[in-house]
Amino acid sequence: MLERIKLADLQSKVMTAEESAKFFKNGMIVGASGFTRGGDTKVVLKAVAERAKSEDLEITLFTGASLGHGTDEALAESGALKKRLPFQVDTVLRKNINAGNVLFIDQHLGESAEHILNDTFKIDIAVLEVTEILEDGSIVPTTSVGNNVDIAESADQIILEINTSIPTSIRGLHDIYKVEKYGSRTPINITSCDSKIGSDAIKIDPSKIVGIVFHDIHDMAGDIVPADAATSAIAKNIVNFFEKEVESGRLTKELMPLQCGIGKVANAVLAGLEHSDFENLVMYSEVLQDSTFDLIDSGKMNFASASSMTVSQECYDRVIGNIEHYKNKIVLRPQAISNAVEVIRRLGVIGINTSLECDIYGNVNSTHVSGTHMMNGIGGSGDFARNAYISIFVTASTAKGGNISSIVPMVSHVDHTEHDVDIIVTDEGLADLRGLAPRERALEIIKNCVHPDYKQELLSYFERACAERGGQTPHILEEAFSWHTRLKTTGSMKKSSTESLVS
């Protein structure tokens, strides 16, 4: 184990997680590695949660994105979290956020490091998972890079978790590039998905390392949810759209660099590409999932860039066990680079992200159930949707057994405005909104994307809004959320036979 600490002076810093937890003080701002279960800290923060059960110990926790292994749950349950950013997916933490017990800052993932660079957050202590410490004190990340570069630079003290389950041969998989402070920045010189512009390890000041903890715990496996009828229909609609774009000459069979949000729709879309005529695909995304590696292994995809990998146990073993094989096919970057607006726009990414609900004009709610309750967070969807060549949002046309229509008169929370939404896809069909004004967008969305149970009422709303109120974006404000309030009152957005929406 100790051979993983090549800067020998640091070998004296090895300690247990419990010992390292003593460095944490009440009120500290803590930075930690971890991006959607990949490369998260696995033992130190749990020990901090344990301490918080019996001590007055509340921290602000700043990570890459979500964490695995129930760490957010443990911290939230023990009352250790005062503030959390920039993303989460944990059920217990979510409850605490929505109850107002934990303050949550929901952020564009590509911008989160800016809050360190512009001194909004100064990191007191960092906890970073690594595979090894090099001779000069540089650290080699594991299965994600996230915000580790800026967290390490900002932190006064650093605790490292050395994960011995990851072979040190992973070195070279990462492309570590530091965005400078404002005022001294130069272009991020990535011109294709496989451009490498940085180094293979994160430079840090070794004197800041106060503790080193060994463990051999695997990343928590990603959930593999099989495609259902709606998901498969959405994937088919997207593949058909791509085929038509190729026919029209606007895309080639190589498409453009793909970005896919996490989850079953993304996996279904990518699986759809595996059995298509598309070829030499590339990916510029934030997370690599099983479907990415399946496309690589089947020869359909040449290269994939991201900040993290979150895969099933089978895929994890396949990739980590053959890391040399994948080293020239994938790269993991800081999220300030995987989600950099300049690179996304330059490369012409096709962004595919999930919406909770969207409205007749194409505004998208990705985060807030009924406009108030946080689901996960905006994640990187805004980085990609705003800057993509084509910005696609997907959702099943209904939820909760048909009682919720995913297309509503007005979204109850806006994460992405109509300016940033080119295509909306449901199991019902696809609305191509490019070059359309709001009134045209409404007709296209209602015609193509809405479930039959809701189509007539939505069209009636739009027509009455045009006739009674008019405007660039016609709405009847008193009715705009009537579907949401009906859901709250009756358990369904569907109009009962006796009810008339026209009051």
Add this chain to the structure above:
Amino acid sequence: MLERIKLADLQSKVMTAEESAKFFKNGMIVGASGFTRGGDTKVVLKAVAERAKSEDLEITLFTGASLGHGTDEALAESGALKKRLPFQVDTVLRKNINAGNVLFIDQHLGESAEHILNDTFKIDIAVLEVTEILEDGSIVPTTSVGNNVDIAESADQIILEINTSIPTSIRGLHDIYKVEKYGSRTPINITSCDSKIGSDAIKIDPSKIVGIVFHDIHDMAGDIVPADAATSAIAKNIVNFFEKEVESGRLTKELMPLQCGIGKVANAVLAGLEHSDFENLVMYSEVLQDSTFDLIDSGKMNFASASSMTVSQECYDRVIGNIEHYKNKIVLRPQAISNAVEVIRRLGVIGINTSLECDIYGNVNSTHVSGTHMMNGIGGSGDFARNAYISIFVTASTAKGGNISSIVPMVSHVDHTEHDVDIIVTDEGLADLRGLAPRERALEIIKNCVHPDYKQELLSYFERACAERGGQTPHILEEAFSWHTRLKTTGSMKKSSTESLVS
């Protein structure tokens, strides 16, 4: 005059505006120069409007931004406009848009050329104002660049308006750089406001030039609205904020590159800087107004970059009459560059933009009166707000003699989400939202920015939303627009003494 056509073959193309108008056909997509009154086409489109009075002639008009000289009014009134993008400020056109007679695509100005580059819009015919045609057929723009580069490249036919009131010595004021199509882009290598990366003229295929029209009409003068009490208070609040940032060490006396939206608040803020301790200021913005030149002339500002200049008659004469003097102090760029997300983020711009209304969580409506009726358009505000180092939004705390509160429970239309809004400033005060979660943001905004007439009711709404509904972003959806519906019913957002909001 003819010496301004240096490619002599083209001298035979000189004609009247009326003659040139005959090239326009029903259904055409027309691209035109013009960005907020600067460098707009002044005679050809008016002749097109004249034709449309008696002929079936409807076009889609794609410009840089708004136009001067009543061109949009003439086109709208004659029924010549089917679709208009990406921005406008004309009263008559606005009425037609809101009545549904003209389809308007409201766009991020920095992205508008993308719709040409990605083949959403193919330009049939272009009308561009220039000062001269060079030996190789290249054209030199006048007081704006806008989307001229991409319009000229896309167009099948080009008509040039040569404005002889602008001296040909303006050549060299522009920095013409063409963003390539997706798939072959490289970094936009601007690393400071005065970086020049392009040429001094727009390359075009001279065989596309079908007509050349001479005129000597000045740009329409910008409106100079004197600062009022609210505007001055807002400006003072911003200058105070800058001073505190300097004290804290987060900014220096040179600040960072400034961007200001158009109008009296922007002018008041910049005027405030003239009598401050700040020095060596620079600007990376989209429009240069009088205040910019006042700062340059007073020695406070070293350099200003934009896509257009829109100034008073006095300032116009001062600048155009001494163009050699200003040539190394300002540059005009394509709006794809002045508003390029990668440059804005790289330089660390401080963006100051105007909101119509904002809500307790910091979401901003810049465009839609009462959620439905278009005012002007989102313009470049989104390009800057999303990517700025500090994104500031300003608004007077009330409008319409106090009957409208500019801070409402929920904005009736979202142009900028809370993620993209760092600071909100009214005449009442300034809310610094950096590093705050939504519930913290609400308290900060209500405390600092809301007019006393509305403060208590807004606080009550927020507290009841927290208690009754909870969530990350507490709202009572049935009440969220109650201030807007009250305004519609009673003419005021103020609660009458007998009315209780709690229904």
